Amino acid sequence: MSLNSHMNVLDFTLLSLLRRKFKNFGIVLVFTLIVFITGSILFLSYSFKREALLILKGSPELIVQRMSAGRQELIPVDRAKEISALPGVSGVEPRYWGYYYDLLVKANYTILASSGSLSAGNRLLQGRLPGPEEKGVAAVGRGVAKARFIDIGSTISLVSSAGDAMDFDVVGIFESDSELLTADLIVLGRPDVIRLFRMPPYMATDLAVTVRNETEAPVIAGKVRSRFPDTRPILRKEIIRTYDAVFGWRSGLILTLFAGALVAFIILAWDKATGLSAEEKKEIGILKAIGWETSDIIEMKFWEGLVISLSSFLLGIILAYVHVYFFGASVFAPALKGWSVIYPDFRLAPFIDPYQIAMLMALTVIPYIASTIIPSWKAAITDPDEVVRG
């Protein structure tokens, strides 16, 4: 068959689709919605995962936390000496951090003790970090700054566990590009964190362990665990794996939303595959009667499936991209934010996995075309007279 005859069949198919425009536009709408939801989830989860993995590459190789009665407890700082004596450990540094609920704006902050200064060329901090032993100063995340209307030079007041008001001069504000990491952070000097949380002397929240060779980290974690059975070592690999799972295919929100979309699509495809309407059967019968071959009818049905599924796929994937990367996934954002008052704007970098797009296309376009062709082929090989009479 020449190209022109294929175009003629396509012309006929498009006219036939337009004759049943309400039904077909309905299918395109539902199909586009399914691709949009699934595509948005794929874009969102993949970008989150890639960003998290890139950002968390610099996390400590090993975190040692103390457990008591099934809950995390403060850890004695003197354990750092014993851990640093283990072969392969290059340094142990206590971390002082905790959560703070701000009654004023009903938001949770993460309070963290400073343990050094950022590199000179770091563009993500306006101002500076407090020194590790400095008192009365703070660097805050953009989310905290917005919620408390503060800028560099302002004062932020927090209430300590002892009930005293503690004022801090804001010397640094993290830029909005770092929101995914710092939105709710307040960085203080170590003495201020200890006073704010009324931590007992010589106790820290946990210990950050640096190892010379990361492949040895699990062995060191095992040694720490056998030396201190009440501790829980968390490896950087486990942290990364957690994010892989949180934003992976099989995870909570992703699974829930995707399962709903998948079920809806299966119902749609099943409805198409289980049979043709009386009108469609009659159309096939008439076409056969006027001289169309079975192969022509199959081609027409192939075009029909392709027009609907390809149009829906292209529209759905474009809408998903625009939704996630230009509108910050505004449809899913309320679910992701949950009860949070301070949350980052989801201005994600558009990391695209071509394999996922290809999979989505293979899972939507091909089954739909198949489900359109198979019942038509059955009708096309039946005697036209029988088909038209029903």
Added chain:
Amino acid sequence: MRKSLVFGLFVLGCVLFLAALGATSHVRVSHFLAVSRDLGDITATLKLTDISFSDDARYTRNPSQADIFSAFQDYPGSIEHFPSGSVTPPPDFTSLGAAMKVRGQ
């Protein structure tokens, strides 16, 4: 104009639009990769273990620190011990006029 040509132009338009989105994504990813060096510096200096994805619960603020192994703990994707958690909506934050206005900007 032939209907098949209109459809062909529609598909071509969509593909070109996707290609343009692909080009912009390349630029934005390059920007992020440049910024990610500074983000990595913040992570390493402050010894951070988690991204500030959602701070409505400890296990969403610090998923890597969630106590997955112990009884009656919450963690991402956990099956709730009590069904109330699934049907309890977040409180109405609209009373927080000032804070929410900032967020709306």
